Amino acid sequence: MQRAVAALAALLLLAAGAAAAPAAPADACGVDCSSTFVPALFGACLLGVNANATVLPSIDVAAWDQARRTFNYRTLRSPAAIFYAQSTEEVAAVVKCAHDWGVAVSPAAGRQGFQGLSVPDGALVVDVTALTNTSLSQDGNTFTVGAGNSNVMTVSALHATNTTGAAVPTGVCSFVGTAGFVLGGGFGLLGRYAGLACDSLVGLEMVLANGTVVKANKTHHSDLLWASCGGGGGTLGIATSFDFNVTRLPNDGRLTYLSIGYAGGVPSTVASFKTFQDALPALDRRFGFTYDISLGARLGLTGLFLGEPAEALQLLRAAGLLERLDSEPVATPDTSDVATNVSAGFLLKGFPSFYEMAAEQSVPFWTPPSITPWGPFSNYTPSAANVAWTKKVMAGEPRVVGGPLYNVWHYSQSRLSAALPDAGIQALAQPRAGRRVGDPAADATAFPHRDKLFVLDAVVAVPSETADAAASSFETVSTLAEPANVVNSFLSTIKPHLGASEAAYANYQPNALANFEAAFWGGNAARLAAIKAAYDTLGTFNKPYTVSGAAAPAAAALAPDAPAPAPVPPPTGAATPGARAGTLVATAVAASVLALLLF
Known part of the structure; x- marks a missing residue:
């Protein structure tokens, strides 16, 4: 109660001296943005629900500055308040506070959106990360x-x-x-x-x-x-x-992890990618993939097969997906169930469950190196100790949620991470007939893009030392304009090859669409x-x-x-x-x- 009274007094003082000026760009106005259009009694309403769960800049600027972070450092914004809800009832109570006092609301959990939209300026951010039942x-x-x-x-x-x-x-x-x-x-x-x-x-x-x-x-x-x-x-x-x-x-959940690396260079990558496109419509639906084209124009496929490694090997060969492999090995006999059958280029490894596969092959890659026992992912080995530690992270100990653990400034989403020359881009952009994502009709759910085959995106991740320098000086635009230009240049090059329609995935949060609702x-x-x-x-x-x-x-x-x-x-x-x-x-x-x- 004492904290709530003190907080209310601080809010009233803030309200007495605050000017209702328009919000300035993020990073430029800090706490000033958070108080724009926010009535003082609104903060008191939040504190009345749960003072220990309420973070207000007028009470604790340092706590508010930490609480407003997302995983992408370049999206630093100034919310009116952050509330860490402990129950559905608390969510309902603080949303009603915001509704009654005319304050916008945004939910936040993973805070992984590339534009940081879960933490808008001047809004109440309701963090639901405690709702883990x-x-x-x-x-x-x-x-x-x-x-x-x-x-x-x-x-x-x-x-x-x-x-x-x-x-x-x-x-x-x-x-x-x-x-x-x-x-x-x-x-x-x-x-x-x-x-x-x-x-x-x-x-x-x-x-x-x-x-x-x-x-x-x-x-x-x-x-x-x-x-x-x-x-x-x-x-x-x-x-x-x-x-x-x-x-x-199928197969009682036992599955195969796969990683395939193809030879670099534009001609080889274009040929391999077109083979991949052509193979997908008829390929066994037990396969699931993600792909990337990285520096040196190297195509890589990672994913799973809901069956045994031997059957996966047979199906991949029949589809032509084990041709033009990279000369650099991605597997050794002790890490792949079939590595001894192939000189280089791919890994197939069986796991008893999706959970075991994620613990060894997926989660370590995404875990911030600042908290791992092995440091950078390049040092990772699937030792018993490392896998045991990863399983604790999977259970939420420690909980990884955005913020300074990542320490990288991201531009857009990564599935295509190095631009090819124009001829290569044009070849990759040619559509192929493909299976639906699931079987529903386009209007069966709000998600309409059931007839599309791929998502192509671009990313630039700024090294941590550059990001830190920009963050400390707030010279966001001048310091980081070049990587943004690289992304936009790639998108400008590829767009003419895709036809008149714009289709976009809402979770990737693009911000240069002529009509985002239609896209x-x-x-x-x-x-x-x-x-x-x-x-x-x-x-x-x-x-x-x-x-x-x-x-x-x-x-x-x-x-x-x-x-x-x-x-x-x-x-x-x-x-x-x-x-x-x-x-x-x-x-x-x-x-x-x-x-x-x-x-």
Whole structure:
């Protein structure tokens, strides 16, 4: 109570001297941005819910400065407050505080978005990383996951149920939050077998803009469930838990990890990539891949096969995917089950479960070197001690969530990490007929891009010493303009080869689309906007790339089981979120991702 009283006094003093000036760009205004349009009594409302969970710059600038970090150092912004919710009830209470006082709200969990949009200027950030409960239904068919879990925490928790062959689709990047991953759609290595992550979503709990808590499934608030499969995180409310249908993997869950390296150089890479494109439509759906083209124009495939290494080897050879291999070995007899059969170029290794594969082959790569016992990933070996340590990280000990652990400034998303000459880009951009990501029709969920085969993106990751220098001097644009130009140059080169349409994946947060709603949601944008207008009347959830409900169709377009919730009016004189939507600052340095050919 004493802390709450002292905090209220500090808030009143701040309010007395604060000028209601427009928000300046991130990194330029710091604490000043956080207080713009924020009534002092709003902070008192948060403190009344849980003073120990509330971080306000007027009370503790150092704590606020740490709490506002995301994994990407270049997206430093100035939220009004950060609240670390300990329960769904606390989420509901603080959302109602924001709704009543006209403050925008944004949920945060993994904080892995490349533009850092989970922490907007002038908004209440509701961090849900404490909501990590999980449970398996008695029949073993439904796995409930709290919104605070990361991809690997979800994998670890399901593995702990000792259910043979059980899986829910998760992402390649281990520490991405399950919530944002699923709400944007969810690409992962199980995608060709089980579809998008959100295709397994059968229900969720959500806190709406007025603080109401609802359960959405196929029979109640079915429009919310539809919108939550690709509509984007933080669009309609704050999801606090998810119910997934459990997928039963073949071969009792035993699978094969694969890594294939191809010879470098533009001609070889173009030929290998075209072979890969041509092979995918007919290739066994038990294969799942991610790819990269790195420096030296070297194509690499990593992924899994839901079967034994010997069968994987046979199928890969038959598809022509073991030709033009790199001369540098990626496997030795003690690390690959079939390395003795091939001189170089690839690794195939069997694992008893997806969990065991992730612990040895995936999680170590994504773990920040500042906390690992081996340091940089180049030093990693799958020793018993290292794998045991990794499994603790998978269970959330220690919890990896954005912030200074990463210490790298990222520009866009990485699947294609080195630009090829124009001729090579044009060859790679030619579309091929492909399988859907799952089997639903384009309008079955908010995610529309079911007929696309690949996602092509570009990335520049600035070395830590350069990032640190820029962060300390706040010379973001001048110091880091060159890598941003590299990304934009590549995107400008490839875009003309893709035809007139722009298709983009909402979770990659591109920021140079002519019409992001059409790019993200295509023909589903109008229905999504109608749902947004019904459930978030005042635009409380209004961060960039959130669908707008302003031009939504008539409410009759909504599902009949989901009437619009009655809005709670803000107190007299309180600003509404929509009145200051323009104060949310977009990314400081425009390094865009254009989604090109989704897989």
